[in-house]
Amino acid sequence: MLTRLGLIAALALGTATAAWAQDATPKDGGKFVFVAPYGNAITSLDITATPHTQDEIVGKAINRSLYKWNPESGKPELDLAESVTVSDDGKTYTYKLKDATFHNGDKLDADDVIWSYNRLADPKKALPGAEQMLQIAGVAEYQAGKADHISGLKKIDDRTVEITVINLANPGWNLMSNYAPIYSKDYPEDQLASKPNGLGPFKLANYVPGSKVELVKFDNFFEKGKPHLDKLDIMLMGEAPARDVAFRNGEIDANVLGPVQYEAYTQDAALKDHILEVAEVYTRNIGFNPKIEAFKDKRVRQAINYAINKDLIVEKLLKNKAYPAVSWLPISSPAFDKNAKPYAYDPEKAKELLKEAGFETGLKFSVTATSNESWGLPIVEAIIPMLAKVGVTVTTDPVENSVLSDKILSDNFESFIWSNSSGPDPLKYLTCFYSKTPQNACNYVKFNNADFDKLIDQAGNETDPAKQNDILRQANNLLEEEAPVWFFNYNKAVMAYQPWVHGLKPNAMELAIQDYEDIWIDDSAPASRK
């Protein structure tokens, strides 16, 4: 397994290196035709009004946040600020803003940052990005109606803003969110959904709802010499077979692949050399509800982990477009323990554990699942015979996406199969298993373990990143031991791209979210792209 993981990491790195190696001399001009593959529409051009990845794909081209995610280093880094100083107590950050211009010509200043964050946190506006503001001091009071503004935000001068936070965690993890961009305070709010005005590398040229978004280069983008492209078209294409035809026909320049296409593309001599892969920060799992008596017993949960041959499922059903999971944190996480071993496929051990737990005569539960090919009913159907061999009877509770989340948030399930964020910030995503995290936040399995809580508390108070990672590694290993879920796989995101495309990055947060300003096309591109 470790060899396999090592090989996987090397392959991913290799693919990434191959992609970057071509990017030595970027060429300006041309058009890149990209896809937003998670549906045939976007919700809004105002990224603060939506929590959907599909919208983020478009929003990333138009807007910018105080920080950005660096896919190469795997850390947040400053974006709209040129420098930051941190106070001795580690809770006050002073940012010197870059000389940046909005698409409408307004200049970025400290008031824009303060206005944007107040707007995001405003309870009356009920914006999804409010989640990213919770670390800022005074947000709780502001949201409770005890203050008319966020006290932790302070303007020092036009280009300097001070942000006070409530804990020692790096605020970059929250403020890099594409759902928390900086908007111009002088721009009419009611136009944000139809005529967005951001600080990003591209500005809106044409939007056909339900079909496509056409963007053009913003000449005053604050990163000099970028973007390289003149135009960026984002096609809203939810149907994988249609994307496949369009990609092979050269109508789109990149295609996000599913398991079946992944297998076909890697076997196609004409396509296999232009595939980008990355281990994304999503963990597919079956969560066990402890309100079912059997699931209160750790041995039962472990037995289920031993009874399922996940390697076989990943190979046969997912066509190796996934990495078998070890614990909760994904491979790319800095707190991932490379020495940890996943649950081996061991039906005898599973039987033994079930016998010890008093379920020798059988156990029955249902799995609430959507039709998703990688973490839905097909997977449950595959595990049914495996679990039957150890005396566990599984039934299915088929639902659609919004019903799945509804059932989980309202505690109306025995178990569920889902794909959940598990990074990039290991502290944030392990905190989902903290006993005080409510079920309707992200502690879906109501995990409650004093030792685990202690480790999370320790990690939260640790300022040394290496030491913090060490503590989180222990917490992640404890989670594996406790098995509150069946650890299935970490998503392997795969994108095929045309040979003339350069600058795509293996973004572990979401491969379809790209730094568009770094993408360029070479002379081999067809005339329609020039």
Added chain:
Amino acid sequence: MPAADGRTPARRAAPTPCEAKPFMLRFIIRRSLQMIPTLLAVVLIIFVIFSVVPGSFISSLMAEGRNVMNAEVLAHLNEQFGLDKPLPVRLWDYLWGLAHFDLGISYRTREPVWNVIEPRLWPSIKLALTAMAFAAAVGIPLGFLAALKPGSVFDTGTMMLAVSGLSVPEFWLGLLLMYVFALQLGLLPSFGYQPGSIRHIILPAIALGVSPMALLARTTRAGVLDVMNADFVRTARAKGLSEPRLVRAHVTRNVLVLVLTTLGLQIGSLMGQAIVIEKLFSWPGIGSLLVDSVATRDIPVVQGTVIVIVLWFLVINMLVDVAYAAIDPRIKVT
């Protein structure tokens, strides 16, 4: 149907335009008023269905399993959209708004529902009409010609084609068209929407139009065969009328009512049927909007979209009824 005396009904004295106008106007007004209870029933059904099915707009925000949302935000969203109110209050609010031509606010986009629907309307109408034009242009002549030579190879071949057209899944047919005409022949784009572009509409229109085309071919064939065996046709033949004139003057007109009925029903339902094709070809129509809105429980948009689809169906059928009178003077609109 033919008159008892064997004369073609077309030759009966038709009402003069002056006589027909008040009848027609009364008919249109009455039929328009009849739409109101139909629409109300539709609104009620949708309201009841979406109040009992599991899942909500709020839960759809978390459906990706990726972004954790603040509980306060969720509570405020519920309040903002009135989702915390009792069902009868919500229903009353909606009906009150509807009476003032206000379809409400989309939960997802936070815009007026009409602003969400309006850009999708014309692409949908365009696709439905083009698909129907294709279906009529191919299906009616095929059915006519097949009926004129019943039992021939052409007849058998046409009917086999019709049965295939009715049974082939639209999704599969769409993919096949993409594969052949876009990928292999490179003649047409495989997806997308360009206002004013004929090339972009050809494949989705054919994929959508094949099923009604097949139905029209079968209906036309059956209608023509029926009329060809009627007494008034036999009489006309006995009077020495040439076959082309017989078909042109007597058969065609009598078959048209049947064809028009099929045509009207098909045009009316195509807008709702186009969901799969719109999704496949990234066509920004009403159908794909409806699916997206159902998935995210954006109930105001679902209701608005269904109202538009039902209205389209009712208006088309009313126009068909009006057209009956123009084609067959024996039919009076009252």
